[in-house]
Amino acid sequence: MSDSRQSVGLGELSRKVGSVLERYSRDASQLVAILQDIQVEYNWLPKEALEEVSQELGIPLSRVFSVATFFRAFSLRPRGRHLIHVCLGTACHVRGAPRILEQIERQLGIRPGEMTEDLQFSLETVNCVGACALGPVVIVDGDYHGQMTPDRVKEILKKYSKERLGDEAEVG
Amino acid sequence: MKLKSAKELEELRSRIIKERDPQKPSIAVCSGTGCHAWGCAEVTAAFKEELQRQGLDGQVTVKTTGCHGFCERGPLVVIYPQRIFYQRVKPQDVPEIVSKTILQNELIDRLLYTDPSTGQKIAYEHEVPFYKRQKRLVFGSNGLIDPQSIEDYFAIGGYAALAKALFELTSEQVLDEVKRSGLRGRGGGGFPTGRKWETCRNAPGEVKYVICNCDEGDPGAYMDRSLMEGNPHLVLEGMVIGAYAIGAHEGYIYVRNEYPLAVRNAQRAIEQAEEYGLLGEDILGSGFDFSVRINRGGGAFVCGESTALMASLEGRPGEPRAKYIHTAEKGLWNRPTNLNNVETWANVPGIILKGADWYRGLGTEGSKGTKIFSLVGKVNNTGLVEVPMGMTLREIIFDIGGGIRGGRKFKAVQTGGPSGGVIPEEFLDLPVDFDELTKVGSMMGSGGMIVMDEKTCMVDVARYFLGFLEEESCGKCVPCREGIKHMREILTRICEGRGKESDLELLERLSATLADASLCALGSTAPNPVLTTLHYFRDEYEAHIKEKRCPAGVCKELINYYVIEEKCPGCGLCVKNCPTEAIIFKGKKKPVEIDYGKCIKCGTCYDVCRLGAIEVR
Numbered sequence: 001m002s003d004s005r006q007s008v009g010l011g012e013l014s015r016k017v018g019s020v021l022e023r024y025s026r027d028a029s030q031l032v033a034i035l036q037d038i039q040v041e042y043n044w045l046p047k048e049a050l051e052e053v054s055q056e057l058g059i060p061l062s063r064v065f066s067v068a069t070f071f072r073a074f075s076l077r078p079r080g081r082h083l084i085h086v087c088l089g090t091a092c093h094v095r096g097a098p099r100i101l102e103q104i105e106r107q108l109g110i111r112p113g114e115m116t117e118d119l120q121f122s123l124e125t126v127n128c129v130g131a132c133a134l135g136p137v138v139i140v141d142g143d144y145h146g147q148m149t150p151d152r153v154k155e156i157l158k159k160y161s162k163e164r165l166g167d168e169a170e171v172g
Numbered sequence: 173m174k175l176k177s178a179k180e181l182e183e184l185r186s187r188i189i190k191e192r193d194p195q196k197p198s199i200a201v202c203s204g205t206g207c208h209a210w211g212c213a214e215v216t217a218a219f220k221e222e223l224q225r226q227g228l229d230g231q232v233t234v235k236t237t238g239c240h241g242f243c244e245r246g247p248l249v250v251i252y253p254q255r256i257f258y259q260r261v262k263p264q265d266v267p268e269i270v271s272k273t274i275l276q277n278e279l280i281d282r283l284l285y286t287d288p289s290t291g292q293k294i295a296y297e298h299e300v301p302f303y304k305r306q307k308r309l310v311f312g313s314n315g316l317i318d319p320q321s322i323e324d325y326f327a328i329g330g331y332a333a334l335a336k337a338l339f340e341l342t343s344e345q346v347l348d349e350v351k352r353s354g355l356r357g358r359g360g361g362g363f364p365t366g367r368k369w370e371t372c373r374n375a376p377g378e379v380k381y382v383i384c385n386c387d388e389g390d391p392g393a394y395m396d397r398s399l400m401e402g403n404p405h406l407v408l409e410g411m412v413i414g415a416y417a418i419g420a421h422e423g424y425i426y427v428r429n430e431y432p433l434a435v436r437n438a439q440r441a442i443e444q445a446e447e448y449g450l451l452g453e454d455i456l457g458s459g460f461d462f463s464v465r466i467n468r469g470g471g472a473f474v475c476g477e478s479t480a481l482m483a484s485l486e487g488r489p490g491e492p493r494a495k496y497i498h499t500a501e502k503g504l505w506n507r508p509t510n511l512n513n514v515e516t517w518a519n520v521p522g523i524i525l526k527g528a529d530w531y532r533g534l535g536t537e538g539s540k541g542t543k544i545f546s547l548v549g550k551v552n553n554t555g556l557v558e559v560p561m562g563m564t565l566r567e568i569i570f571d572i573g574g575g576i577r578g579g580r581k582f583k584a585v586q587t588g589g590p591s592g593g594v595i596p597e598e599f600l601d602l603p604v605d606f607d608e609l610t611k612v613g614s615m616m617g618s619g620g621m622i623v624m625d626e627k628t629c630m631v632d633v634a635r636y637f638l639g640f641l642e643e644e645s646c647g648k649c650v651p652c653r654e655g656i657k658h659m660r661e662i663l664t665r666i667c668e669g670r671g672k673e674s675d676l677e678l679l680e681r682l683s684a685t686l687a688d689a690s691l692c693a694l695g696s697t698a699p700n701p702v703l704t705t706l707h708y709f710r711d712e713y714e715a716h717i718k719e720k721r722c723p724a725g726v727c728k729e730l731i732n733y734y735v736i737e738e739k740c741p742g743c744g745l746c747v748k749n750c751p752t753e754a755i756i757f758k759g760k761k762k763p764v765e766i767d768y769g770k771c772i773k774c775g776t777c778y779d780v781c782r783l784g785a786i787e788v789r
Contacts, residue, residue: 028487029485032469032470032484032487033467036429063488066488066489067487070470070472070489070490070646071472071484071489071490072470073470073471089391089392090586090622090637091391091392091546091622094549094550094622094624094628095549095550099775103774106774127473127640130205130388130393130397130430130431131205132393132394132546132548132620133206133243133394134209134243135548135549144205144208145209146210150774150779
């Protein structure tokens with residue numbers, strides 16, 4: 001069914017989704033929160049989980065998908081071990097965020113929305129994280145790195161994965 | 173312990189204040205998002221460890237507070253009672269601070285702020301020019317309290333306004349006070365808050381809701397985040413007062429999921445307020461019931477639009493609807509709903525406590541009170557500043573902001589987010605309030621102020637905003653969905669040197685259509701960044717179109733990097749850093765050469781060169 005590269009155990013999935021649904025008393029108006037919590041469990045939203053939510057809440061799968069695809073924060077694709085968010089807010093933009101993004105793309109050989117082959121990094125952009133005084137800002141796994149420069153990109157990526165960067169730089 | 177009357181609240185407050193020795197040294201470490209990125213958590217840990225090591229942990233308090241505002245100089249540390257201000261504090265500075273400043277009342281010169289205009293060292297927080305010119309009515313308490321401690325909030329007079337509203341005023345009087353204060357919505361539109369409340373109060377229906385919008389979506393603005401993270405009880409208190417005036421018993425706080433600390437602190441504040449009987453049933457024994465729930469947003473800019481936000485609260489995609497019927501009459505679940513943003517709610521307790529007349533004394537004719545701005549971009553002192561309405565752009569950017577970075581020239585300031593516009597140098601003496609900003613084609617918005625210098629390309633800025641809005645358009649109505657996309661394509665064409673002279677007129681025509689025909693404000697205000705840049709910086713557009721030149725040196729297709737031979741000693745730093753091996757090393761003491769066949773114009777050489785030997789034209 002799923003095109004995911006990470007296998008999702010169905011029994012376990014059912015349990016995890018079930019416990020999230022209980023947290024919100026199976027209230028369909030809490031759909032956004034429910035999907036957020038499921039995403040915290042898996043780091044993305046597996047299709048099977050969305051089907052489970054639809055069945056358990058008794059709402060059409062199309063409605064679950066319409067919410068899951070509407071909000072930017074949801075990912076319908078598996079994401080890597082480390083999640084990189086490059087802020088593209090106005091303050092970051094005028095201080096050179098596009099060039100930071102390009103540098104990361106080159107280093108990792110992926111575009112925003114993609115994951116590196118070795119499943120280590122996913123790259124995403126965000127339209128302002130509210131740390132505007134420090135722009136340009138890059139967030140890796142929730143850690144803010146402010147006043148970024150293109151030449152600091154390598155050093156920061158290295159912190160999260162020591163061995164892989166050397167060969168990737170050649171590929172990229 | 174549930175408080176059952178205003179008297180019990182006051183007794184508790186006096187007890188808390190009495191137990192606290194105002195002369196006891198206290199170290200406040202700013203733990204806002206900016207300072208976190210600078211490493212404040214390590215600084216706090218170092219203080220705790222050092223105090224323990226020196227056996228002082230009982231005698232000195234360490235407080236982690238919300239954002240102080242001067243994010244540029246973080247991590248910030250303020251030492252009470254003297255209010256000594258240290259900036260850029262590192263964990264290794266901590267033992268010295270404890271031994272010298274805490275124990276011997278001695279200042280450490282290198283940690284003090286230096287006023288760049290006079291070269292003088294400044295010892296105390298209130299003397300730092302960045303703070304001195306501000307009037308921090310709403311934001312000022314952030315530095316005094318631990319946002320997770322309701323006792324701290326009590327100690328600075330917290331919930332006294334609520335007690336006054338519940339026991340000394342009728343709900344009509346509260347409404348009247350807010351109406352008379354002239355408070356206008358801080359989220360963007362600037363609609364009079366009291367009138368909004370009144371419509372909701374008068375709308376038919378038993379069940380009414382109040383909502384706090386903390387889905388701060390405007391790129392470049394973060395004051396709501398910092399308030400919710402740094403002083404959540406102030407926002408909650410405002411909400412309870414508003415609910416009392418309107419007659420609502422249920423409330424929601426809609427917070428961006430990207431603000432996890434705001435979610436946590438707001439949740440904590442709700443729990444504490446419930447424990448003390450300041451939320452829930454029979455608040456302070458007054459008979460008034462009100463409860464609040466938190467909902468996390470999914471990261472959609474359009475949810476700043478009230479009807480979209482409410483759709484999202486109902487568990488549906490955040491698509492707006494036409495507002496023939498106001499949400500104050502039919503909002504969430506089709507019931508009367510009053511929505512205000514964080515900063516608006518945070519203004520309410522002060523108005524109730526000190527009165528509408530006091531509040532009206534601040535600000536301008538049409539805009540009362542203060543406004544928090546997020547002063548960011550190419551300005552020296554980035555951070556959050558709160559000033560009375562009516563202060564000029566020049567005072568904010570140059571006196572508080574310390575002018576433009578790197579001694580460059582000011583070009584424009586962008587206000588109002590993607591719905592706003594850019595304001596050029598000729599309007600620097602404009603007093604900033606809702607009406608004045610609108611007159612020059614921009615708007616107040618939520619208070620983002622992004623400063624731009626001569627190295628910022630106005631066409632690129634316009635393209636940036638359209639790209640942003642194209643992504644954030646929900647796609648429900650055609651003018652917005654298709655119009656923004658086409659405008660962005662035209663702007664991209666111009667940035668890439670493929671623009672036509674007729675493009676400018678086409679942009680203006682499309683702008684008019686969007687403004688007239690879009691369903692919500694996202695679409696109808698989307699042309700503003702284009703129209704204002706076109707109006708004030710038409711020559712830049714023309715340079716891109718006619719001369720195929722980007723005067724600011726930003727648009728990649730129109731620029732090249734050059735080596736200034738006299739300045740280049742051939743150190744090889746750029747050669748080492750160039751990602752495409754496009755720089756040719758010609759030997760020591762000889763200038764390098766750029767291979768334009770390989771150069772991807774990434775600008776790395778320009779960034780790494782310490783001698784200014786690379787130029788961009």
